[in-house]
């Protein structure tokens with residue numbers, strides 16, 4: 001699904017002996033909810049733990065994971081995650097402390113020989129604790145766990161500190177530092193901005209940061225007025241706005257705001273679709289009187305917010321079940337379509353208007369002829385992001401196809417008349433497609449309300465478009 005490694009290969013890497021004489025570390029599986037290629041894999045590496053302290057490292061990771069999954073949205077989506085710990089021993093215990101920061105605490109200076117070079121005082125900030133040997137982190141990950149989605153270096157010191165990079169985050173075992181770990185996931189996993197003012201070098205358009213000041217136009221407009229979400233200028237630079245005054249992306253110990261929580265959920269779905277598999281696969285059916293079971297294997301959050309709707313030739317067939325049975329005798333000669341659509345109706349996503357939400361479609365085309373019955377299965381997902389809406393400059397659209405399929409994008413006016421066919425592909429290739437259309441390309445010449453219609457292999461979705 002998301003990545004193309006075989007499980008066998010990975011198992012060999014996990015437990016085999018490295019051929020080049022390179023050290024092999026033990027990998028502990030702490031939480032395993034499913035196959036590595038169908039889950040978000042979080043991997044912790046130890047630094048500043050001596051060999052005898054490695055069991056303590058594994059216990060420390062268990063505590064951090066328990067803290068993570070006690071918080072939304074990780075609590076509800078725990079089934080989507082695996083957690084692993086790689087036991088990397090260090091010569092010395094603890095973290096380096098050069099005492100080169102002007103804001104150093106009473107922590108004494110220390111030259112510690114730890115494996116990943118974790119050190120306080122980075123960028124002249126005492127609490128900025130970073131595993132400085134980035135290539136060593138990358139090396140251990142690539143040889144021991146190439147399928148990781150999120151990596152952390154856990155440093156064996158009770159002094160408060162941590163920090164993130166694009167590749168991994170570092171934090172200490174201090175109780176507050178655990179919160180750093182979750183905050184850092186906001187950056188590296190969900191691409192969220194800090195909601196404190198981190199400086200002009202970090203200011204750019206993100207899910208939780210914008211230069212837009214109009215509450216009806218901001219990226220998080222569907223959330224404005226809920227859970228204290230608004231449009232709050234940074235005091236330090238009022239050109240930029242944040243959605244909340246007390247989010248974990250600003251203050252450790254706070255929960256994530258609604259905007260950040262939604263971003264996590266959509267990111268989780270990008271990596272792990274809730275439809276894990278389907279059956280039957282494409283096949284010829286020999287028995288014309290058979291009753292065929294069509295089934296999905298679903299990965300449900302807790303509580304289960306997945307909504308499943310089944311259709312036969314466009315008419316409702318069943319809902320909120322993972323399986324329907326259709327007798328072939330009910331299908332007369334010709335072509336029929338059995339379709340299952342799955343969406344996550346979680347209240348954590350308000351994507352109905354700004355439309356980041358994913359929809360997953362599985363469909364079977366049953367062709368019934370005098371010579372026999374043939375069944376072709378396919379699946380695709382789409383994500384229609386109509387931001388900004390009213391459309392000022394552009395509209396983003398993305399979808400993923402399991403096999404080539406016809407795709408059409410049309411813009412209709414208020415009366416339902418076709419304004420423009422924006423995209424028409426008889427057989428769009430399998431894989432992920434991303435498009436960006438300008439208002440001119442969409443044919444939105446006059447102000448008014450339009451409708452964008454996406455048709456993938458006969459499955460249609462439409463969204464309102466406003467041109468001011």
Ligand SMILES: [Zn+2]
Pocket residue numbers: 097099100101103104105120121125126127
């Ligand atoms: Zn210091």
Ligand SMILES: [Zn+2]
Pocket residue numbers: 195208243244247248249256257258259260261
């Ligand atoms: Zn936030």
